[in-house]
Amino acid sequence: MPEGHTLHRIARDLHAAFAGQVVEVSSPQGRFASGAALLDGQEVVEARAHGKHLFVELTGERILHVHLGLIGTFTIDAAAYVGEMPVVGQVRCRIATEEHVADLRGPMTCAVVTPDEEAAVHAKLGPDPLRDTDGGPARERIRRSRKSIAALLMEQDVVAGVGNVYRCEVLFRHRINPATPGERLKSASWQLIWSDLRRLLPLGVATSRIVTITEQVEEVEAALAKGEDIDLDERTSYVYKRTGEECLVCGSRIRAKDVAGRTLYWCGNCQRRS
Numbered sequence: 001m002p003e004g005h006t007l008h009r010i011a012r013d014l015h016a017a018f019a020g021q022v023v024e025v026s027s028p029q030g031r032f033a034s035g036a037a038l039l040d041g042q043e044v045v046e047a048r049a050h051g052k053h054l055f056v057e058l059t060g061e062r063i064l065h066v067h068l069g070l071i072g073t074f075t076i077d078a079a080a081y082v083g084e085m086p087v088v089g090q091v092r093c094r095i096a097t098e099e100h101v102a103d104l105r106g107p108m109t110c111a112v113v114t115p116d117e118e119a120a121v122h123a124k125l126g127p128d129p130l131r132d133t134d135g136g137p138a139r140e141r142i143r144r145s146r147k148s149i150a151a152l153l154m155e156q157d158v159v160a161g162v163g164n165v166y167r168c169e170v171l172f173r174h175r176i177n178p179a180t181p182g183e184r185l186k187s188a189s190w191q192l193i194w195s196d197l198r199r200l201l202p203l204g205v206a207t208s209r210i211v212t213i214t215e216q217v218e219e220v221e222a223a224l225a226k227g228e229d230i231d232l233d234e235r236t237s238y239v240y241k242r243t244g245e246e247c248l249v250c251g252s253r254i255r256a257k258d259v260a261g262r263t264l265y266w267c268g269n270c271q272r273r274s
């Protein structure tokens with residue numbers, strides 16, 4: 001499943017391609033034909049994301065609401081002439097100008113909503129590290145819960161946009177025991193988690209890769225600061241998908257178990273803090 005940085009990257013690219021442009025909107029597959037007709041010929045005002053939800057606002061208070069779900073994709077390509085851009089696969093929604101074509105395939109949600117309906121979606125979501133500076137509302141939910149911090153980080157109404165990779169990696173980076181109940185998590189630990197998510201997710205937007213290893217984080221930050229291209233080695237992680245391998249810090253075996261429907265990976269030796 002795409003994590004929040006993927007949606008923010010799509011929003012950024014849609015905004016760059018279409019903001020201020022009158023767009024053709026269609027549903028080559030047909031399942032979104034009536035929705036597409038409401039959007040066709042309008043001008044795109046803004047594309048934005050909150051967690052895993054994407055909103056494309058058009059004139060006339062018409063908003064395209066998309067959730068990619070498990071298998072959805074939204075690709076944006078330059079097109080010299082839209083008429084020559086073939087439809088490949090089941091395209092639920094196509095947004096097009098003479099310069100760009102964006103194709104949405106396999107989404108869980110694709111609907112036209114009103115501003116009030118968009119507001120209702122935001123109201124159900126926790127703060128998003130890529131959108132919100134204040135993680136306080138998430139802290140409040142966590143403080144009142146007996147669920148583990150590993151389970152709580154996966155709940156979109158607690159923190160929006162964090163998926164399994166960031167959950168595992170951020171807990172490891174701060175040596176936090178993933179089984180710590182929310183009500184026992186120290187304030188300082190929450191501050192470390194939130195500020196680290198605020199640091200790491202933008203690197204995901206910039207590189208379209210999840211970067212969590214400290215040396216790689218610093219490498220990417222330095223390259224971004226200088227405006228240089230980023231040339232990372234193959235992707236690595238501290239604990240994610242490393243079951244049975246040696247912890248990069250202490251050499252213990254990385255463990256795995258199901259928490260909140262997804263496999264949690266952690267180092268039992270390193271992660272003892274609450």
Ligand SMILES: [Zn+2]
Nearest residue numbers: 247250267270
């Ligand atoms: Zn370890």
